[in-house]
Amino acid sequence: MIKIDKELIEEHGINDQEYEFILSSLKREPTITELGIFSAMWSEHCSYKSSKTWLKKLPTKNNKVIQGPGENAGVIDLGDGDAAVFKMESHNHPSFIEPYQGAATGVGGIMRDVFTMGARPVALLNSIRFGDTDHPKTKHLLTGVVSGIGGYGNCMGVPTVGGEVEFNSCYNDNILVNAMCVGIAKIDKIFYSKASGIGNSVVYVGSKTGRDGIHGATMASAEFDDDSDEKRPTVQVGDPFAEKLLLEACLELMTMDIIIAIQDMGAAGLTSSAVEMASKGGVGINLNLDMVPCREKKMSAYEIMLSESQERMLMIIEPDKEQEAKAVFDKWGLDFATIGILTDTNHLVINHNDELKAEIRLDILESGAPSYDRPYKIIKESAFDESLVKETAESPINILKRLINSPNLCSRKWVWEQYDHMVMNDTILRPGGDAAIVRVHGTNKGLAISTDSTPRYCSADPVEGGKQAVAESWRNITSVGALPIAITDCMNFGNPEKEEIMGQFAGVVTGMIEACEILDYPVVSGNVSLYNETNGKGINPTPAIGGIGLIENLNHFSTPHLKRDNDTVLLVGKTDGYLGQSIYAKEILNIISGLPPKVNLKNEKKIGDTIRDLININKLDTVHDISDGGFLVALTEMSISGGIGVKIHLDEKDVSPKFLFGEDQGRYIISVPDELISDILRILELKNIFFQKIGKTSGTKIIINDSEEIEIKSLKKIHEDWFNEYLKG
Amino acid sequence: MKSLVKIMPKKGVLDPQGKAIENSLKQLGFPQIKKVKQGKIIEIEIDADNESDAREIITNASNKLLANLVIEDYEITFLKED
Amino acid sequence: MKSLVKIMPKKGVLDPQGKAIENSLKQLGFPQIKKVKQGKIIEIEIDADNESDAREIITNASNKLLANLVIEDYEITFLKED
C-alpha cells in the first residue's frame, strides 16, 4: 500500500483545506487511486476552480442556442433541422514539451468533443502563439506545432480553414495552441453525456490505454519552472488513423438507436468521463478495470484511471444492445469492452484485480469541488501619449512594406498551405480572408467561422480588450455577409493566484459580457487555461474567441479580394487615427505603452448590420474589416489577394501614419461597382453611417495621391516571403 | 567512417505505425508475427580520426537534431569498413 | 525471437529526408558529417523455431509489405536474446 503523506498530497496539487474536506467526506484516508481521482477532478483544468465564478456571468443564450456551456460542445440551430456543434480547447503545455504531438493531440481532442455529440466535424481552426521570432526555441516550436496540426487534421479528412498566428516575447516559455472544431448534426440526433438507466452498461471504445500523459491534467494546471524538462511525463502520441476509425464507427453507431449517453475521454481520461457522465445523470457507476483494454502490462488502477491515452470514448448502452454495438466497432477494428455498470448508489466504485480501489460519493467529487473567489485588481495602462508620435519623413509605402513583412502582419500562407483546407469539398472561402466559409453539405447554407484575439489590447486594458476580441470576431463574421450567432472561447491567462492576473481575467470577462450582450453573440462552449507562466512571468491575457455565423443563402456572400477595375473604394466607419497599442506603434515607433483603441459597441452593431444588409440585399461582394495594421494594410491585403490595384486619393492631412495605420475599431473597406454605388451611398447616408471615398480600383499598382506607387506583385512577394525567409535562416 | 543511428519510440510511448503494420501483417497471413515497432535509421558518413571522436559528434547531433528525446531513444553503431 | 528489418533508399533514389538532415546538421555546425541517408527500421517479435524459419517469414513479409523494392533495399538481422 502506498502511504499517503504530505508530500504526495502536495504533489497532487491538493491543498490543506481541500485535503481536510476529503478526509471529512470519506471519513477515512483516501487510497492512492482516490487521491489521483480527486487531484484530477479538482485540478484547475477540470474543476475551473478559479474561473467558475466569472464564467457563470457570461451570456449563454439567444434564440439560436440549443446547448450552451456544460456539455462536450455548444450547439446552435442552423434551420431546416441542422445544427452546428463547436468548441475550442487549449493544448498549451503539452505543445511546449513536444510541439508536434502536443498540437496533434490537441486537434484530436477537440474533434472528439464534437463528434461525441453526433456531429460530423466539418472544419478546424487554430489559434497559435509563439515567443519572439529570435528566441532559440521559436522555430522549432512553430514548425512542430504547424505540422502537428496538419498531420492530425489532414489525416482525418477535416479541412483546417482558419486560425491565427502571433509572435510575442510573452509567449517565449509558454506558447499557446488553441484548436477549434465545428461539426454538423441533425438537431434531433444530438447525443449528450448524461448517463441514465440503472443497470445499463458502461462501454469503453477506441484505442487501448497506455501510460500516456498520466498526470497530464495536473500538469496542464501547474506552473512551469526551470526543471520541468526533467519532470516530463510520458507524452501522449496521437494516432489520427485510429481517430478516423473511431469517428466513422461512432457516427455509424449513432445512426442506430443504441447510445444512451456518450463522452470522449479527454483531460483526466477515464476519471473525468466516468465521473461527469454519472454525476450529470445522478446515478452511481461501478467500474471493473480488469476489463479495460490496456496497451501495457501491469498497469495500476491509478494509472488506468488517470491515463490520457488518446482516441477513446465512454458510452452508456443497454446490455442487450451490446452485441449489435460491438459489431460496428469490430468492423472498424477498434476495441470494445464493457467495463462497468450504472448503479443507484451515487458512488463511483472501482475494482481492479479483485480489490476495491476506490469508493467515492460522486457529489463530493463534483459539487464538493473547490471554487475560489480569488481577489483581483484590474490594472490598465495610462492614456496613450500622443506626443511620443514623432513626425516621420519615411514614405507611407516604405512603412507599409516594413509592416507587411513583419512577423505579425505578413501572410500566413506558409502555415495554411500545410493544412488540407479543401477536403470535403465545401470550403467556399479559404483561409486568408476574414472568416472562412464552409457550406453545410448538400445545402445552400454557409457557416462563417473565425478565431480572434488581440492580447496586447487585453494586457493594456483588460475590459476594453475583452470587448474588442468579441467585437472583432463579430466583425469578421459580418464581413463575409454572415449573421454572427455564437462563440466558443479559450481563456489563456497566467497565474490566477496573483491579483493582477485575476484582474486580467475578471476584466476580460467583464468586457466580453458587455460585447456578447450588445451584439447578441453568446458563449456556448469554451475552455480555460491558467498558469501560463514561467518563473513568475505570465503571458498577455489571451481570450481566443471562436465565432460562428450563418449565411442562409450562398447566392450572396462577400470576400476581401478586389474583383474588378473601376470600383469605388469606400472606407466605412470613422477614422480618428488612434495609434495606441497599434502594430505601427510597436514595430515602427517602438512604443508599447498606452491604452488600446476604444470599442463603441452600439456603433459597431449599427455599422456591421448595415454592411451585412448591403451584402445580402444589395449584392455587395467585396468587404474587408480593418484590424491589425490599420487601413492601408487592410486595403493592401484586398489588393494582393485580388491582384487588382487601387488609385488612392486622400486629403493631404490624411497621408499620415495616424490615418493610414491607426487601429480605430468598427471599420470596413468595401469596393463597389458603378451600378451599385448610388444605392449603397444612399443607404449609408440614410443609416447615418460615416464613410469616406478612398479611390478607385485599377491596374496593378497601389498609387497614393498620384505621387507614390508600388506594384502589387512586389507587395505580394514581400507579404508572402517572411515565413520562408525566417525558416531558411 | 560510417555509422548508424537507430531511433526507436521510447518504451511506453504509443507507436501508431508499428501497431498498424502489426495488424496489417496479421491480416496478410503472418500469425507468427507478434509485435512490430517502427523506428528510423540514419546512416551517417563522418570524417573523424577514430570511433570515439565520431561517437561524440554523432551523440551530439542525435541529441540536438536526430532524435526527439521526449519520445524516442537512440543507439549509435559503427559499420565495419569494407 | 526478435529481428530487425533495416530498410534504406536504394542507391540513386532521391532521399529528401536524408538530404534535409544533412543540410541541417551542416548548419548546426557539424562539418565533419559528410553524408546522411534516412531509412526505416522495423523491429519484429516473431514466433519461430529457428532463425532460418523466421528469416523466411520475414523475407516474405518484407517483399510483400515492409519494403518497396522499386526504391528500397532491405536487410534482416536478428537480435541476440538476452
Place this chain on the structure above:
Amino acid sequence: MRVSVIVFPGSNCDRDVAVSLKKFSNKSPLMIWHKETSLPDSDLIVLPGGFSYGDYLRCGSMAANSPIMKEVKKSAEKGSSILGICNGFQILTESGLLPGTLIRNQGLSFICKNTSLRVENDKSFFTHNYNKNEIVNIPIAHNEGNYFADENVIKDIEDKNLVAFRYCNKNGDINEETNPNGSLKNIAGIINEKGNVLGMMPHPERATDDITGLNDGEKFFTSIIESIK
C-alpha cells in the same frame, strides 16, 4: 454505368469523388468496403484520396494489400477502368498497377494549393474532353506526391505518351519552379499502357463546383462518363 468507389480505412475523399461522379452522371456510385472479397462488375473503379491506414509505413502500402485489391487487379485485367486520385495513385503504384512510386515531397511539407496542370494526353478514356497542352487549374493536397521511377521507366512512359498531366504555371511552362513537389519531369499523373488505369496526385473532384472558383475538373469527369457510355 456502373461505378465503384473503394473505401479503405482512412480514405477521406471517398465522399467527395462520389459527389462529383453523381453530379455528372446522375447516378450514385457503389461504395465498396476494402474487406470485401468480391467486386460488382464495374465500368470504373475509383481508389479515392485520403490517408488509408494513416499513411503509415508508406502511403498506400497497406491498402495495396487489402483483400479488395485482388479483385481490383482482376477487374483491371478484364478491362475495367481504374482511377486512382492522390492516395489512390499511391495505392496503384504500390500494387504494381502503375509503374514508379510516390515519395516524400521535396520540401518535406504537406502542400495544399491550386496547381496548374498541362494536359499531355488528350486521347485517353479519362482525358479526351481536354485538348492537348490545355492548362487546367486543379488543386493538390499531399505530403508524398513526388513521382519517382528509374530512367528506363520514365523514358518508356514518355515515349509511349503515358503522361496524363504535368505541373506547370499559368503559361504552361514546365520547370523546377513550377514543380510543387519534386516529381520527375513534373509528372502529376500517368496512364498505363493499356489505357485503362490512371493515377494522378491532383484532385479533379475538388474542381467541379463553380462556387469554389474551380471547375476545370468537369471535363475530366465528363470524359470518363462519355467513355463509359
